[in-house]
Amino acid sequence: MATLELKNLWKEYGDDVVLERLNATVETGEFVTIVGASGCGKTTFLKMLLGTESPTRGELLLDGKPIPDEPDETRGIVFQRYSVLPHLTAERNVMLAGELESSRFLGRAFGRMRLALRNEARQMLEDVGLGHAMHKYPHELSGGMQQRLAIAQALMKKPRILLLDEPFGALDPGIRRDMHKLVLKLWREQNLTVFMITHDLEEGFFLGTRLWVFDKDRLDPQAPGAYGARITYDLPVGRDDAHTLDSIADRVDSTARALND
Template sequence: MIEIKNLWKEYGDNVVLEDISKTVNDGEFVTLVGTSGCGKSTFLKMLLGMESPTRGQLLIDGQPIPDEPDQSRGIVFQQYSVFPHLSVLENVMIAREFERAPLLGKLFGGRKKQVREEARALLEKVGLTPAADKYPHELSGGMRQRLAIAQALIRKPKVLLLDEPFGALDPGIRADMHQLILELWREHNLTVFMVTHDLSEGFYLGTRLWVFDKVRHDPQAPGAWGAQITYDLPVGEIPADTLAKMQQQINEPEDKKITGESA
């Protein structure tokens, strides 16, 4: 479904990602881990269409990913992308309204009723029906994240992109969100890419785990080389020594790698 062919991303002389080639099938749940600044979120933005490859190809169903976001890909950030002046129900409806009426962002009559019913059905799935008429400032962090997920799903995307969506949540709420996202993934047959700094979260949620890391380092030119996918592993089949090595890579500061101070 998604093909990554010799993908590079550069900003001037700074190489962020280099020579990545992978294939992801329909329905996979890929979790992305790695040190801060290694290009995980940049890769997610390229999948969304907010960024374009410098070299190589990024294809979905054999076609280049469009240069701007569309309804085939939905995204949920750690920071909640909700409209404070709209109710919970209106926040979910508005994505569909702008899709069907891009100039006005408003629907009327039967079309509006249909979208309202779709939004209410999604709120039921994410457990927000009692809060449908509340405003974002009246919601807890976990409820706002549920709202952001409903916003992404109402457009019925093929691919769901999650950029550290649960990092700011308390452990108990985070566990509830894990269960919710797994249920929605299975029910909607989504292909999911999720960035996380939590290795255990990546193992628990994903069917496949990618570790982003720089293989080559030049102390005189720290931006000369970009990150690659150093591990591509099916979850549940990871030896203990490999796990320990991956954790060391993720925790190790980038400056130590560049200066050769790592073990």
């Protein structure tokens, strides 16, 4: 059975149609990269997967059942802007989800529970290459290290699905390459199903096993919100097809210009 199914999925805000007619199935362990012009609903789709937005029409199914309508331990997310808490050490940032689960009001675990959480957090920090920085605060870490910390935080509850919203956009090329290696390593080792938004087509082809292009193939200049984006390309990755990459880039650029006019 597919891990995730999109069945005629729509998202609308009043008269503004953001997404329309999304149909796809994603199996466990796939790495789906998502590209498209700004404003085409990519982040909105990720929010529906997370559970902070609900579909207007259609079905979004996880293992044949409606996906939970609020975030839970099945899904972890990493944003472009570092989502770690500045007043907590790296270790405490990674422990936080478990501590909140232990005591929602105090946000602290005690005794054996706290010891177990600390050991898990330290192992996760080792896994993402931050074992040496567990007692440092976020402001003491570089951008790449902060993003590693955010990934450790997202994976602490052992989610089945990892959502990445342009997580490497603010990093320089050398650090991005290191982050690519880390994400691919964790994806393989933990058998994650990954959905990642990127504006870099080459990054999308390099990281993903499958690339989706969100695009508005119906545009009305007089009513820009009348039609939504859909998945116009669904490409298996693993081939060097420069012509395909160039044609997608041209289409994304033309849609971006139409949306901004």
